Amino acid sequence: MAEAAPTEYFIQGITSTGKRFRPSDWSERLAGVMSCFGPGARKGPNAYMQYSLYVRPTMIGDLKCVILDSRLRDIEPMAFDFVLNFAKDNDLVVTEACELQLEHAPALQTKRHII
Template sequence: MADSTKPKIVAREFFIQGVTSDGRQFRPSDWAERLCGVMSCFRPEGTGGPGAHLRYSPYVRPTVLGGVKSVVVNEALREIEPLAFHFVVDFAKDNDLQIVDACLLPETNEKLA
C-alpha cells in the first residue's frame, strides 16, 4: 500500500522541438531518434542489463507534440551526468531549436463532460 503522506516528486522536464526559432522544420527528419540514441546509455542505476542499449534513456526520449518531432529531457540527467545534460542543451542551442518547459497537469479521476 502506498504511503499517501509522502509528497510526490514531480519530474522537471522540458521539450526540445524540431522547429527553429524562425519556424523552419529541423532536418534530418530522424534527428530526435538520433539524439536519443546517443543518450540511451544514461539511465537510473540498476536499470541497465541485457538489451539496455536498445532502449531510449528515460531521461532523454523522443516524442511528437502537435505534429512536431520533439525530445523530452528530464532535468535529473543534470545530476546523473552534467556533461550529457549540457550536450543535449548545447545541441538545441547550436541548431537554433526551440526549448519549451513541460507543463504537467495534475492527475485526476474525474471524467470531463
C-alpha cells in the same frame, strides 16, 4: 507533502525562425545517443536498444520533440549539457515544463497532459 514533478525541457523540432529541423529522424538519433544514461541502461554485446528515461523522443501534434528530464543533470551533467547545447547550436525552440500523469485516466490507458 507531495513530491514535486521534475522539470523537463521540451526540445521542439522547429527553429526559432519557424523552419522544421532536419533530418526528420533527429529526435530518435539524439535520444539514441543518450540511451546509455539512466537506470536499467544495458551494456555489452547482448544489450538491446532502449531509450533513456531522461532523454526520450516524442511527437506533439505533428512536431517531433525530445523530452529532457532535469534529473539527468544530477546523474551526468555533461550529458545534460550536451543535449541542451545541441538544441542551442541548432537554434531549436526549448520550453521548460513538466509532463503530468492524469489521475482520472483509465487504468489500462495512461493519458498525459503537458503544461
